[in-house]
Amino acid sequence: MDLCQINERVCKGCELCVKFCPQHALEMSEGRNSAGFHPAYLAHPDLCTGCALCAEMCPEAGIVVYRRQKARASQTQTG
Numbered sequence: 001m002d003l004c005q006i007n008e009r010v011c012k013g014c015e016l017c018v019k020f021c022p023q024h025a026l027e028m029s030e031g032r033n034s035a036g037f038h039p040a041y042l043a044h045p046d047l048c049t050g051c052a053l054c055a056e057m058c059p060e061a062g063i064v065v066y067r068r069q070k071a072r073a074s075q076t077q078t079g
């Protein structure tokens, strides 16, 4: 499972997450969601470190990042 999960339905296409991702793991989709926006998506899951900066930046609270732990993954949602 990807560390970073973007809810494309609530995305408003502001591109903040794309600009602030230190790993350049996110890109804007060519397609549109039901609201007519181009949603962000995790284009390079192998680059994502689970830093959760994108989730902190998203004004729509549309991103959830799952941080890896030693034995199991725990969910961390910010914003």
Ligand code: SF4
Binding pocket: 004, 020, 021, 022, 023, 024, 025, 026, 042, 047, 048, 049, 050, 051, 052, 053, 054, 055, 065
């Ligand atoms: S969790 Fe961090 S590395 Fe992963 S997509 Fe978000 S900002 Fe980029």
Ligand code: SF4
Binding pocket: 006, 010, 011, 012, 013, 014, 015, 016, 017, 018, 039, 040, 057, 058, 059, 060, 061, 062, 063
């Ligand atoms: S910050 Fe949120 S609303 Fe803006 S493009 Fe990223 S997922 Fe969409």
